[in-house]
Amino acid sequence: MKASNIWKTYLIALPGGLLFDFLNIPIPWILGPVVFVVFAKYFTTLESDTVPVAKNIAFVLLGVQIGLTFSAETFRSIGPYLFPYTILTSAMIALSLLAGLYIATFGTVDKTTALVGSSPGGLSAMIAVSESMKGNSALVTIFHTLRLISVLFIIPFYVTHGTFDGSSTVVASVKGGVNQGSYYTLPLYVVAAFIGWKLRDWIPASLVILPMLFIGSLQTSGVPFYPLPDVLFTLAQFLLGTYLGHTVSLREVISAGKTCIAFFVLAVSMIGIGIGMAFVLSWWTTMDVKTAVLALAPGGLVEMAITAEQTGGEPAIVSSLQTIRLLMIVLLLPWLFKKLRT
Structure with a gap:
């Protein structure tokens, strides 16, 4: 780790981030750093x-x-x-895994790698599953990177520019929606970070999920x-976007x-299927379509919750349902993978 590479x-x-924010692009402080760093690495000698x-700080914040x-x-x-969402997700x-099996049958990738690579789970969690099952973790990383980038660029644009009857387009900022508490609550933020850090080896995405729930x-x-x-939350998005890039x-x-x-085709297809199922979920439960789209998007708990907060969805609902997924x-797919491999 060279200091010069870090500051560059x-x-x-x-x-x-500044450009994407100026252009009013959704989640600019995540997408902007991703795009600039990725293309800088490709077109220059940047390491x-x-x-x-x-x-880790970004995840906690x-x-x-x-x-x-x-x-x-x-x-x-x-x-x-809960019940309709569980059925649809x-x-x-299941559709993702069937597509993965099809790719393994007619492609050049082994079944284990195809199954783990097609699962709409978190990148770090799926890499861990791949390593435990002796899959090709390098390919799994690439496949999940494609899925994550597809979700990041398609879903926020869709919920920002799509037409949603009855959906609000303005949402109060986090700061404005929080009761004006006393300074005595500041240590609770530290406690939340400590809990997430201590249980990071036991609970997936603990640095996000546990502070969120606490x-x-x-x-x-x-x-x-x-x-x-x-500005702290903007900084967190910037740090996360830079890391992803x-x-x-x-x-x-x-x-x-x-x-x-x-x-890539699978990722885009699952995004389309998720949008279609969001309309079913909205009809089934009266949840607004925008929130349903973000809740069913295949991956990206943090990014989808932030998008909901910025575009008039229900970030608490989105994050809760994404956590369930x-x-x-x-918890269930590693067991299922072993059954499908036999």
């Missing part, structure tokens, strides 16, 4: 690098940001959505949190060839 990476990422702890959107109604309101997972639960019980400055390599994607194209994938 962040300096390249910064104008990306990107980031501060490892910065990613974003978990806090999502948690602060919870209200007393959140946990009650998700009740009617299970169908999406802060969200306290807020719904009436704890008036002292509002953190919005650092991990994505266009050269590796191109080198994967036809198999990579197949998984993530836990389903992490």
